[in-house]
Amino acid sequence: MIPQYFEFYNPVKILSGSLALENIAFELKQLGASRPMLLTNTMLTGVGLTRIVQEALRGSEITLGAVFEEIPPDSSIHVVNEAGRIFRASGCDSFIALGGGSVIDTAKGLHILITQETDDIMQYMGADILRAGKRLPFVVIPTTAGTGSEVTLVAVIAHPERHVKMEFTSYHLLPDLAVLDPRMTVSLPPRITASTGMDALVHAIEGYTCNQKNPLSDAYAWSAIELIREHLPRAVANGKDIEARMAMANASLMAGVAFSNSMVGLVHAIGHACGGVSKVAHGDAMTILLPHVMVYNLDMLADLYGRLLLPLAGPEVYAATPAAERATKAIAVVREMTRQLSQACGLPMRLRDVGVTEADLPAIARTAINDGALLLNPKEAGLNEVTLILQKAL
Amino acid sequence: MKQMKVLLARSALWLLGRAMCACAALDSRAQAEVRVWEDGVRIAMRVGPAGPAMVLEKRGERLRYLGATGIDTAYLVITFKHVDAALPVLLGMTSVARCWAERRMTMKGDPTLAMSVVRVMLLVEAYLFPGLITRRIMQRVPAREVSMARVYLSTLLAAHGR
Numbered sequence: 376m377i378p379q380y381f382e383f384y385n386p387v388k389i390l391s392g393s394l395a396l397e398n399i400a401f402e403l404k405q406l407g408a409s410r411p412m413l414l415t416n417t418m419l420t421g422v423g424l425t426r427i428v429q430e431a432l433r434g435s436e437i438t439l440g441a442v443f444e445e446i447p448p449d450s451s452i453h454v455v456n457e458a459g460r461i462f463r464a465s466g467c468d469s470f471i472a473l474g475g476g477s478v479i480d481t482a483k484g485l486h487i488l489i490t491q492e493t494d495d496i497m498q499y500m501g502a503d504i505l506r507a508g509k510r511l512p513f514v515v516i517p518t519t520a521g522t523g524s525e526v527t528l529v530a531v532i533a534h535p536e537r538h539v540k541m542e543f544t545s546y547h548l549l550p551d552l553a554v555l556d557p558r559m560t561v562s563l564p565p566r567i568t569a570s571t572g573m574d575a576l577v578h579a580i581e582g583y584t585c586n587q588k589n590p591l592s593d594a595y596a597w598s599a600i601e602l603i604r605e606h607l608p609r610a611v612a613n614g615k616d617i618e619a620r621m622a623m624a625n626a627s628l629m630a631g632v633a634f635s636n637s638m639v640g641l642v643h644a645i646g647h648a649c650g651g652v653s654k655v656a657h658g659d660a661m662t663i664l665l666p667h668v669m670v671y672n673l674d675m676l677a678d679l680y681g682r683l684l685l686p687l688a689g690p691e692v693y694a695a696t697p698a699a700e701r702a703t704k705a706i707a708v709v710r711e712m713t714r715q716l717s718q719a720c721g722l723p724m725r726l727r728d729v730g731v732t733e734a735d736l737p738a739i740a741r742t743a744i745n746d747g748a749l750l751l752n753p754k755e756a757g758l759n760e761v762t763l764i765l766q767k768a769l
Numbered sequence: 770m771k772q773m774k775v776l777l778a779r780s781a782l783w784l785l786g787r788a789m790c791a792c793a794a795l796d797s798r799a800q801a802e803v804r805v806w807e808d809g810v811r812i813a814m815r816v817g818p819a820g821p822a823m824v825l826e827k828r829g830e831r832l833r834y835l836g837a838t839g840i841d842t843a844y845l846v847i848t849f850k851h852v853d854a855a856l857p858v859l860l861g862m863t864s865v866a867r868c869w870a871e872r873r874m875t876m877k878g879d880p881t882l883a884m885s886v887v888r889v890m891l892l893v894e895a896y897l898f899p900g901l902i903t904r905r906i907m908q909r910v911p912a913r914e915v916s917m918a919r920v921y922l923s924t925l926l927a928a929h930g931r
Contacts, residue, residue: 382871382872500877500878500879501876501878501880502876503872503876504876504877542880585870586867586870744884744888745881746880749884750869750884751869757909
């Protein structure tokens with residue numbers, strides 16, 4: 376069905392596959408940059424990924440102006456401001472983000488700071504209020520296959536003093552380049568591979584079913600699910616399986632394109648709250664909550680879930696399942712996928728497995744109903760419904 | 770025609786703003802939402818690019834209607850991109866969620882506060898519009914705690930301003 380109205384935007388150039396990193400210098404030159412700042416974290420430097428990127432740039436016309444490694448797992452305005460100070464002091468003209476969600480969010484915050492020529496990004500908190508601003512080439516090298524942040528228009532940055540998680544949504548936050556190189560994810564442990572892969576699956580399923588869905592986002596979401604079905608178990612079982620790693624990197628990216636345009640819904644609203652209140656890792660929250668929210672949404676989304684059985688389970692299972700049972704079968708397939716990943720690498724299946732207690736549920740529910748993703752879920756949910764879902768997931 | 774639409778949007782914003790003040794005083798669920806807003810916080814809703822606007826300010830337990838003044842100091846600004854995006858929402862022909870999903874509005878400020886404002890708006894719509902209209906734009910229409918007439922009387926006649 377074609378929506379009455381929709382918008383779709385994805386201008387990110389994608390470099391995917393063998394020696395992709397080696398092409399960054401050429402692309403930066405094309406973008407008019409010569410002195411990028413590299414943003415990453417000490418853990419990635421410790422495992423040698425920063426050195427691989429530095430080596431890839433060596434001998435080119437590109438010189439790193441600065442390397443900023445002090446990015447914690449949850450980025451904050453202070454980290455962004457410090458990165459901005461170093462960026463300006465080092466005379467950089469572009470930047471490369473090497474990492475997962477936190478590093479990429481920090482880079483997007485830095486992007487706002489520099490392009491808007493401001494010292495206070497808080498005034499730009501919100502949706503669709505950024506103007507194009509100063510030109511600043513922006514490269515992202517994801518080191519997990521899950522967030523899809525390399526192609527999304529969202530950044531979340533904490534303001535500890537004001538107790539606000541600042542959310543920025545703007546097409547002007549999209550990078551110029553997303554670089555998917557197998558060397559960047561090949562050393563990811565199975566447990567994180569599984570958790571981030573499930574995050575990508577949730578992006579794709581919510582991208583296919585939420586209120587802003589459209590034929591273009593559907594195409595990305597559908598292909599992402601097919602790739603995840605086939606390659607996530609392989610990547611978890613054997614991290615050195617380059618084909619599986621690249622398939623998952625592309626699946627994550629495609630799911631990112633999908634949800635950046637159709638947005639996410641109730642799984643994310645509750646998942647963000649689990650992270651905020653009980654410090655549950657995002658991918659774990661997504662893994663645990665997905666089947667429960669699918670059951671909640673089932674009466675509104677039976678048709679769409681039924682269709683998703685095809686990419687989720689493959690043509691044989693789809694054809695063998697009566698049309699009226701496909702939606703519930705799709706949920707069962709998701710549960711089975713989670714169970715198998717749990718057996719393979721210890722992926723959690725219940726909220727209590729990740730430290731959430733009964734006493735946490737009211738605070739999580741109150742936080743969840745204030746998450747903007749709730750507005751985009753096809754089925755309305757209030758405090759009571761969210762609490763029931765949490766109780767079932769506990 | 771455009772001028773008529775702008776005039777209609779101006780009137781609808783006036784009604785919505787004052788009805789939010791009325792509900793914040795008369796409906797316990799709206800009261801509970803507004804109670805947690807920071808004292809002095811200003812919330813603006815406007816029609817871009819240079820259309821009508823309305824600003825609300827929380828003072829004590831109440832909401833005050835400030836007309837179109839104080840947008841520059843508002844902590845939360847919800848902007849419809851144009852009058853044709855605003856009217857269907859303001860006249861109860863489409864939901865806020867649908868308008869948001871279609872990216873016909875922008876939001877400057879804290880999304881947590883924005884979600885609370887949306888919940889108050891949904892309550893207000895349940896009082897301003899008959900069930901025939903609200904059932905088309907909401908999956909679950911909030912039950913009215915007081916009569917529509919009481920909310921309309923307060924909206925039209927009470928001193929919600931400074």
